[in-house]
Amino acid sequence: MASAKRVVLAYSGGVDTTACIPYLRHEMGCEFIVAMAADLGQGDELEPIRQKALHAGADVSLVVDAKERFVREYGFPAVKANALYDGQYPLSSALGRPLIGDLLVETAHAYECGAVAHGCTGKGNDQVRLDLTVALLDSGLKILAPAREWSFSRAETIAYSEKFGIAGHVSKEKPWAIDLNILGRNVEAGLIEDLTWEPTEEVWALTRPAEEAPDTPEYVAIGFEAGVPVALDGVPLGPTALVEQLNTLGGRHGIGRIDMLENRVVGVKSRELYEAPGVLLLIQAHRELEQLTLPADVLAHKLPLEAAYARTVYDGLWHGPLRAALDAFVESTQRHVTGEIRLKLYKGRASVAARRAERALYRHELVTYGPECTFDQSSAEGFIDIFGLPSRVWNAVNG
Known part of the structure; x- marks a missing residue:
């Protein structure tokens, strides 16, 4: 059995995970620390992060390239589900956690570690997501969470790292x-x-x-095949x-900023940008493409399941049976969601400019008021009579 003194840390280079390295060694007695950073598309900052982990005291520091897997296996299924938590948040961080958990377990096995660790606080969502993922994939691994143990403020966490010669990458005055x-x-x-504080421009980085x-507006046509x-x-x-x-494209046109109050898994409300x-x-x-290719009853039943999908992912239950069942339903709806939607991007807003689908349910000959109309209007009276029958009976009985 692998020793719990050998640990793999999910490392991001942030304030908390950086402080975790000396804390794991000096306060929790770990003897061998692997800092594992998952490349989920962070870009050029990852090599400095890898070096930072070594400087902070990790025995091994590695970066796992998982960005293609992240988008294909986690991001695009969420797009198919139109997953927006609380109707706003597209789960960009939440979707990464089960993948990071997968990579933690794989790395622990590769380096014969008996424990995994993360820098999640006891008030956040990520501790739930990572702990559940690891427990479901390998219940024999011990989970260490230094930030749940210490009682540091954000400024004190920075100061703790500085005691070991680790320079903070944020200021104590603006500890984002x-x-x-x-x-x-x-x-x-x-x-x-x-x-009461309105975010200033220094907080934002991807969007104008x-x-x-x-x-001048800019147009982009997004093509889909079976929802992908x-x-x-x-x-x-x-x-x-x-x-x-x-x-x-979106960032250039000021699209994509969210400032919301979020209902965390642990029961508190937080403000997130x-x-x-x-x-x-x-x-x-x-x-929009689904509106063009799916019938009204499927759309109506899919809508609440989209909210359930978002909630399930947000709550850290990616590896649970509900997410698998929801994915099966969503996938069954996507067979004919193939086509192209053209969006107009302008001053912080995207609007639909054009729609095209191979199997569009919009039929011009049925909706037009021109001479080519094929809709049989004479059938409307009988339809209305039958459609309204239950309500007329109810009124007659209770009216």
């Missing part, structure tokens, strides 16, 4: 906590906790303010390239 991946960027803590966006995004403006693209291009231009454009286009 940032989580970034290809699907979006999350910012919390510091002044954000003050509900709408008032500074170009004065596959092309932009007719050019086939892989998952990561497609999302990256939409992030750039998100930037997710690409995935929000994908969900908007996908939802």
